[in-house]
Amino acid sequence: MKNFLQSLRWRLQIWHGLLLLVVVVGFTLPTFHFARESQTQRIDRDLGRMERGLIRSLMDVMQGFQTDPSKPDYRQDRPFMQFSEFSQRITTQPVQVPPTTAAQFHGREPGYAYFSIRDKDDKIILQSENAPEDMRFLPIPASDFTEEARSIGNRRETARSNSHGLKVVVGRDITPDLQEMHGMATLHVLIGLGVWLFGLIGGWWLSGRAIRPIRTISETATRIAEGNLEERINITETDSELGQLSQVLNQTFERLHDAFERQRQFTADASHELRTPVTILISETQRLLKRERTAEEYREALQTCGETAQRMRRLIESLLLLARQDGQTRKEPNSVCDVSDCLRDVVSHLKPLADERHRQLEAKLGPAPCKANAEAISILATNLISNGLQHGGNVTVTSCADGGEAVFTVSDDGPGIAEADQPHIFERFYRADQARTGSSGHSGLGLAITKAIVDNHGGSIRVISKDGQGTSFEVRLPA
Amino acid sequence: MRILVIEDDPHLLRSLAATLREENYAVDTAEDGEDGLYKAKEGDYDAIVLDVMLPRMNGWEVLTRLRPARKTPVLMLTARDTVPDRIKGLDAGADDYLTKPFDIDELLARLRALIRRAAGQTHTVLEISGLKLDTAARTVTNADGEIALTAREYALLEYLALHRGEVVSRTTLYEHLFDEEDSTLSNLLDVHVSNLRKKLGADVITTRRGHGYSIA
Numbered sequence: 001m002k003n004f005l006q007s008l009r010w011r012l013q014i015w016h017g018l019l020l021l022v023v024v025v026g027f028t029l030p031t032f033h034f035a036r037e038s039q040t041q042r043i044d045r046d047l048g049r050m051e052r053g054l055i056r057s058l059m060d061v062m063q064g065f066q067t068d069p070s071k072p073d074y075r076q077d078r079p080f081m082q083f084s085e086f087s088q089r090i091t092t093q094p095v096q097v098p099p100t101t102a103a104q105f106h107g108r109e110p111g112y113a114y115f116s117i118r119d120k121d122d123k124i125i126l127q128s129e130n131a132p133e134d135m136r137f138l139p140i141p142a143s144d145f146t147e148e149a150r151s152i153g154n155r156r157e158t159a160r161s162n163s164h165g166l167k168v169v170v171g172r173d174i175t176p177d178l179q180e181m182h183g184m185a186t187l188h189v190l191i192g193l194g195v196w197l198f199g200l201i202g203g204w205w206l207s208g209r210a211i212r213p214i215r216t217i218s219e220t221a222t223r224i225a226e227g228n229l230e231e232r233i234n235i236t237e238t239d240s241e242l243g244q245l246s247q248v249l250n251q252t253f254e255r256l257h258d259a260f261e262r263q264r265q266f267t268a269d270a271s272h273e274l275r276t277p278v279t280i281l282i283s284e285t286q287r288l289l290k291r292e293r294t295a296e297e298y299r300e301a302l303q304t305c306g307e308t309a310q311r312m313r314r315l316i317e318s319l320l321l322l323a324r325q326d327g328q329t330r331k332e333p334n335s336v337c338d339v340s341d342c343l344r345d346v347v348s349h350l351k352p353l354a355d356e357r358h359r360q361l362e363a364k365l366g367p368a369p370c371k372a373n374a375e376a377i378s379i380l381a382t383n384l385i386s387n388g389l390q391h392g393g394n395v396t397v398t399s400c401a402d403g404g405e406a407v408f409t410v411s412d413d414g415p416g417i418a419e420a421d422q423p424h425i426f427e428r429f430y431r432a433d434q435a436r437t438g439s440s441g442h443s444g445l446g447l448a449i450t451k452a453i454v455d456n457h458g459g460s461i462r463v464i465s466k467d468g469q470g471t472s473f474e475v476r477l478p479a
Numbered sequence: 480m481r482i483l484v485i486e487d488d489p490h491l492l493r494s495l496a497a498t499l500r501e502e503n504y505a506v507d508t509a510e511d512g513e514d515g516l517y518k519a520k521e522g523d524y525d526a527i528v529l530d531v532m533l534p535r536m537n538g539w540e541v542l543t544r545l546r547p548a549r550k551t552p553v554l555m556l557t558a559r560d561t562v563p564d565r566i567k568g569l570d571a572g573a574d575d576y577l578t579k580p581f582d583i584d585e586l587l588a589r590l591r592a593l594i595r596r597a598a599g600q601t602h603t604v605l606e607i608s609g610l611k612l613d614t615a616a617r618t619v620t621n622a623d624g625e626i627a628l629t630a631r632e633y634a635l636l637e638y639l640a641l642h643r644g645e646v647v648s649r650t651t652l653y654e655h656l657f658d659e660e661d662s663t664l665s666n667l668l669d670v671h672v673s674n675l676r677k678k679l680g681a682d683v684i685t686t687r688r689g690h691g692y693s694i695a
Contacts, residue, residue, distance in 0.1 A: 275558035276488055279580040283494040286583040287501065304490050 008214070009207045016203040020196055028192040036181055040156070043174060044149045047158045050104065051170040054115055057101040058126075059086055062093070087164035090126075091119050097126060106130060113172040120165035135159075137167040154178055213242040217249060229257040269429040270319055273444065277308045277315075284308075318445040321379065322428070325452035337374040339406045339477065340365040340399045346381040347397060353389060360394035361385070368399040370406035370477040372457050377477075380453045381410070383446040384473050388412035391471070404479050405459075411472035417465040425463060426451040480594055480634060481505040481655045483522060485515030485541065486530040486556065495528065498583055503617070503630040504590075505658035512536025516544055523654045524551050525594045528586075531557040531568070539571050546572040552593040554586075591615060598641035605640045607694055608683055612640050619679070626678050631656065635671050639684060639694045648691035 004010045059081045097105075105113050105128035116127040120140045138146050138161040145162035157171025213236075220233045232253060233246040288301045347363045354361035381397075388395040391414050399408035417425060424430045428448040450473075454461045459477035482504045486492040492508055499506045507522060509515035512533040519527055519541070527545075531538035542553060552574040557564065560578040568576050574596075575589050591614055595603070605612040611620045617633055619626045628636065634656050639647060649668055656668075672684055672692060684692050 272558045275579040276491060280490045280494055282580050283491065283498065283583050287494060287498040290501065304494065308490055
């Protein structure tokens, strides 16, 4: 039951069923009511006609007319008798009900009719032999007459009393009419139920159709959750709400997949990069421990191990730096700093390194304010400049403000980067010569870190290089 | 036994070469793919230890270029340990595959196995005319017990034992027992052979004049 109520389809179906039930009942109830009303009115009109016939036949008897309804001139050329006179005469002078009329008020067959005429003291003047006990007469009004129609059990009767002291009740058994009404009610209920059921089935089908894309989405999402990150939702109709949802979800999955893939690649690369130094440590220590060595041999091996450990430390530091950059959400750094100040610091810091390698390190710095984290900018500049000193030759650093952006370039006059390598140089652990350069002092992550920092600041970095004609990195950061 | 190690990391190369030399292998080294391929084609090695990530020419390429011409057993060293990488290496013609980081003893055992298999032997213990030669422990025993041999003497005996029935020329022996850093004169071979005969008995190694030596 809990599952039913949690299912969107079932909830839709229940609401739909309730609503449809209200509509069906709202339509059939008044129809049925109207039919019953008009039936009652018809019965009442019937009763009125019977009463008038009864009175007329009694008047005819009083005036001594031949009461033979089969004659064509029946009802014609008869003097009109006032109802007051009739009331007077009937109370004083008893009359017989003519047999044709009496035949109408006779028996107990379903649909039988009866009448009763009484005076103001409820004394029976005339009454059909089948009149029931529980007839109700209206009291004598002060003037004119009163009348009322009512249902008693399965009978319908009209009672009329007039100021001349005459009480008349004409009634009829309405069992056949009630049966007819009953049939009609059953029919209404059946039709209503039919419409309701039809609506329910239609609703079930419709909600199923509406929910089908959701099921597709949920199935795809389940497969993705199970680890198949390459799965995508198959979008057939792109304009519907669910189509748009699917597109959004697909984009999310795409980004998730990319992030996951990057992470996986990164972990693989990192472990790959760490394997060689670990191999050296294991190999050296195992070799060393196989037998006694001279102090010189120990010293040499320890030196190798020490250098290797340093290399691992550099790699781990770079990895952590990169992980920290990756972990940062792209938010606006709120501190404003001048790129030229950062660059000046970095250049003075790296000057000894350049001198050691007999390279020129020149700076032409103009003010270039931007919203950035000064520490990150220093790391960025250090990476680019030491990269230039490592691979290139003499390095020139410039900075300036350019239309709402802080721009700085790091150029070297080294051998440049082959065109085929240029799209890949910002990839992690990408090396143009395919070889590991671990022992030469850099991790293969410098440019990847640079790119991550620039991305985190919402800036852009591009490389301009031709084989043999130096390399220039241009960084643009929003001011 | 002479082994070529092709590995671009100088520390690892030095360490591997030192280890192998201490195990009495003659070791040549190469620091990049091109140099490695050249040496592998020119020299006559008992096994090659080949790294995958190499400058100039990667390990797979070295292997594919080497393969039709040379049947030298190759042990690939790599930091890539996924199944597709291993399959690629083995399909390219590698005889064995070792993922970094590895234990040095495992590397040595695998190399011994490769050399043994290349020589058509399946057991680590070779029996020649009443002598037992344990290639794993590097010992030679007869009915009286272990016979003390120098590293060179043992290497010479092992090579001849692995190729028993063949006549091994002096040049071949020289190539397989001394690496490029050795400047030993070739007549040292005769000294080793005569020492071995003194220790094991005169009839173990036969001399075919003008051809070389053999163990029956």
